[in-house]
Amino acid sequence: MPQRSGGRHTRELRPVKIQRKFVSNSAGSALISIGNTRVLCTANIEATVPQFLRDTKQGWLTAEYSMLPGATSTRTPRESTQGKQSGRTIEIQRLIGRSLRQAVDLQRLSEHTIRVDCDVIQADGGTRTAAITGACIAVYDALDSWNFNAFRGWVAAISVGIVHRELRLDLNYEEDAMADTDLNVVVLQNHGYVEIQGTAEGAPLPSERLHEMLALAQEGIETLFSFQHRALEGT
Amino acid sequence: MPQRSGGRHTRELRPVKIQRKFVSNSAGSALISIGNTRVLCTANIEATVPQFLRDTKQGWLTAEYSMLPGATSTRTPRESTQGKQSGRTIEIQRLIGRSLRQAVDLQRLSEHTIRVDCDVIQADGGTRTAAITGACIAVYDALDSWNFNAFRGWVAAISVGIVHRELRLDLNYEEDAMADTDLNVVVLQNHGYVEIQGTAEGAPLPSERLHEMLALAQEGIETLFSFQHRALEGT
Amino acid sequence: MPQRSGGRHTRELRPVKIQRKFVSNSAGSALISIGNTRVLCTANIEATVPQFLRDTKQGWLTAEYSMLPGATSTRTPRESTQGKQSGRTIEIQRLIGRSLRQAVDLQRLSEHTIRVDCDVIQADGGTRTAAITGACIAVYDALDSWNFNAFRGWVAAISVGIVHRELRLDLNYEEDAMADTDLNVVVLQNHGYVEIQGTAEGAPLPSERLHEMLALAQEGIETLFSFQHRALEGT
Amino acid sequence: MPQRSGGRHTRELRPVKIQRKFVSNSAGSALISIGNTRVLCTANIEATVPQFLRDTKQGWLTAEYSMLPGATSTRTPRESTQGKQSGRTIEIQRLIGRSLRQAVDLQRLSEHTIRVDCDVIQADGGTRTAAITGACIAVYDALDSWNFNAFRGWVAAISVGIVHRELRLDLNYEEDAMADTDLNVVVLQNHGYVEIQGTAEGAPLPSERLHEMLALAQEGIETLFSFQHRALEGT
């Protein structure tokens, strides 16, 4: 059986660390580390909504994602100097936005928008799932600081892959590059799936393996929920 | 039980029609209609590959998707006049590209790129899955006209949704807007899932329902495979 | 005398076919074929006008033109992915807009804008004149469906060129590339010229030949008027 | 009969003045004034050609046109700050480029490109025709300073309009705004028409009037040729 880097078990997460309130100018913020992946998440609230929600009393949540140039071993060109965001960036930030909207009761935001920003400081696989998991804490704190009673529940996310026919939880960059199939799962605690995105760039996925993958993802996400709760309590 | 429009059964596809070789200037093309959704798909081949594939002998496939302005009941602004593609467009065309790459043995393209274009002429829900299903025929014909022996198998796609707690196959626009959960499934015939994208914008999805949805999608996709085969035979 | 492709006479149009109401989501639409050139034209109406017409009771008409990527024998890059429209596209859509504004009594639109879209599905020369001729039908139907009594008259357009010193009506792509001079003429039925655009990329044009060219264009346009009328009647 | 501003006759040009070699850093340059319209024209030559002319020995000529912000009575926003050129600018600079290419024997440029720039310093109607007429001198001088024996002949341009049913030569801004029809004519001396662009924004143009307009334009252009010759001989 191929050895995972760091001697990690196939069903094991990398070490998780969450530093809450990392940026004092934002209403909520967290720096989340999952192994060598580190993402800075901030959440801010504005008294405005998109056009399609005017006069509905509802609120909205939108997310932006970016890779800092120094986060990757080969420097990533800055999107602002290229005049546009890459397809990958846009795909990821739409996923983050949809996922976190499930954590919030938008009806209770009385035409405010939560703006989430996820900036990757160091990338080693799983940046989008780390971003969702960390940003949920920033959203919680932002709602709290504005006295909105609108937090519906915890949302966390993890990836599961198939590498050399073996299921593995929480792929790092090297494993992700070798994987036949990569599945990102987002769950709202006690409710169910919020997003499932499975991509078989290597080889198509037989349906029986999908069920195993979902079960393994669920295990990892339960662990992430406990890290989120601990971050709230204060450690 | 809520009546579906047109008296359609919940497990039934809308009427499917495929007009092969609709555009004579493209190496492959098809106009696919699924209900009132109509997508024009073309495939062309160029003797070039992206930077990262130079000198690998491999080929590539890339896809672009666009909504013609008149395709929607309220006119859709043209992306070329706005200077950029929307997030939705980018997300969809990346999905189409990843899906169709599974239909092709890229090793056998000796540094050629297949360029797929999907332009929606009339939109009534399910444009991305119709695009994948129709474009697979255009890709088949383009490979044939260039004498590349590189077609791996048929790829088709369908959506399944939960509307008022009821599973429904192949949502039209009106149903899609009401759905709690929307699942797009892409399959490579005789191999398995190529993409699974489930989004719970309305309410999170319990895991047992996911399995039912996947089974229903599989049924619909089998029917689409038979339409693809018939289109090839000539009708 | 050089033979024209398809044995066509120098003073003869290519076969013309107009499919009215091709797109059900648009207020007016037509798919026009002139030889191998096919253009999908849609017209929609919005209850708004540009800044300079606010509070004048007048309306406006604006047009956009685009070449679908698969329409040309070498694929045309999509303008939305390049971030801007080409000079050729802009020049053509301004011509279409100016031409069709003559078909409409803008005073009677009470601050509505007609938005015309012309998308070339297959290109073989004469796409701009086909677009004007086909879009006039879409405009007619759009006005009708909104109950605006504002149609002033039929507008149609054709090209005439000089190829090997010989006048030819309705150049196809191959002839256009060989032509010394190319003249596009737009006429409002029973009124006169709406636009005349003559370009001598090859050799300057003596004034006596200009008069012959205009006369030949007029013949071709009269035939196009009869196709427009027939499309209305229903054949 | 309506009086023209400045007591000018309907068949009379405004005062013309050409200052040759106005910009010492350009290979050729001229500041042309026609009435209150003033355009700074420069021409420079680069040892490169567009992609489609590589290895053909041929050269090319391309033109750019711009309105300086202070040139109009209401300031014109700068296109560089808006990130793109307007449709009007693009249409005009394509006309200037096509027109001046007729003044040059491109076969004799051995893969060099002439780059013409026309910047309007003060605008009072007829800027595009003034630009063509003035830039032809800059092109002449640029060819001379590079010792290219490639000047084919003089190109000049003028507008003719119909204002209150009356033909008028060389419309100023006020007349242009009132005109029913506006015709821009470009001629290569001793050869014939290079471009004819007639637009009936007000009322369609009967064909007999077109012939009168062309004759009047020819008169005006002959006068412009004599100004060009004098500029060459002179100070």
Added chain:
Amino acid sequence: MPQRSGGRHTRELRPVKIQRKFVSNSAGSALISIGNTRVLCTANIEATVPQFLRDTKQGWLTAEYSMLPGATSTRTPRESTQGKQSGRTIEIQRLIGRSLRQAVDLQRLSEHTIRVDCDVIQADGGTRTAAITGACIAVYDALDSWNFNAFRGWVAAISVGIVHRELRLDLNYEEDAMADTDLNVVVLQNHGYVEIQGTAEGAPLPSERLHEMLALAQEGIETLFSFQHRALEGT
């Protein structure tokens, strides 16, 4: 001692010439020549202010700077065709704007904005300082033509450089390219420094030399003030 071009003394300005009211369509304008550097400056006033000044009664002044393509010995690409302004352009126009705001009492503009445009017709070093000096006249005249009593005083600017260890006033292009240090100084007459921008691209600048440079700049600026006054009085 290295000879300066044109036999100029190290503490001497190049010949200065100011043509006031060069563009009749602008509220204020001046064409300033300093040696071979020539900049066309216009000032216009609009009854609007940026968002952050709404309802403050204050006004604003903003500046834009551009190099005409033919102004340099190798043609400068036009920023409007490249879709954005260069970093150098942006840096310069921000300097011009900040400098000229000191010439105006913004409190007295009752929510109007002065828009300054500086277009370089011929470049030979010192374009940004010439622009400031010339544009101040255009601003004066624009305020006058709108009857705003808001001119606070004259602003002028000059560069001083160290070339081969020698201080030189008013560097031309050739000297600027050789300079170790380049200092641009902007002064409001009788008040003091408005901007000081010193850049040591070659070698760092010892502090004692900075004081000498500032003194020399002051001398040059006093001369420029007298040219500004003469332009006002005279021809």
Added chain:
Amino acid sequence: MPQRSGGRHTRELRPVKIQRKFVSNSAGSALISIGNTRVLCTANIEATVPQFLRDTKQGWLTAEYSMLPGATSTRTPRESTQGKQSGRTIEIQRLIGRSLRQAVDLQRLSEHTIRVDCDVIQADGGTRTAAITGACIAVYDALDSWNFNAFRGWVAAISVGIVHRELRLDLNYEEDAMADTDLNVVVLQNHGYVEIQGTAEGAPLPSERLHEMLALAQEGIETLFSFQHRALEGT
């Protein structure tokens, strides 16, 4: 005398903290805190140079600067979503680049480019000077890790302002907003000024005060040099 926030003396820096090697994927990196201002600086090296340095054996250094959206008390819109960098950003990153080029002997880089990225995580005034001071450490480490013996000396930067007629070192955001004059000074240790940028947005600056300001800046910069040295030693 007005009390400074935190009881700080007018000639005193805010607390300084430098975390070296904060990002493991970059060749050099540092997180610098000066009071509440925190900037993440990374430096990476690429084996390429800009066009104008090809075949010169020289290297280059270029810098980019960005404000993370959550860094300011009102969220700053992301420049990548707006399609371009602001004028302020461009001005700052050009300053950082020019300053750090003085820290490096570009002759010894044999056609490599150092790419510096400064991302502001929390903003409270003085972000550009903190960026220069912190990035110099990242540059040092990047050179070291690539074994380039090209570090010329330490570069550090600080601001001095005049607030209520009083000189103050190292302005925070609140003080900066009240300042009449703001001076940014960049020094190369033991050599002299690299950049001096003084701006009098409030009131022009008499020349005698400039000298005092420069002396105070020098004091602050000496302190910063000692922090840089300590960061190198390891604390």
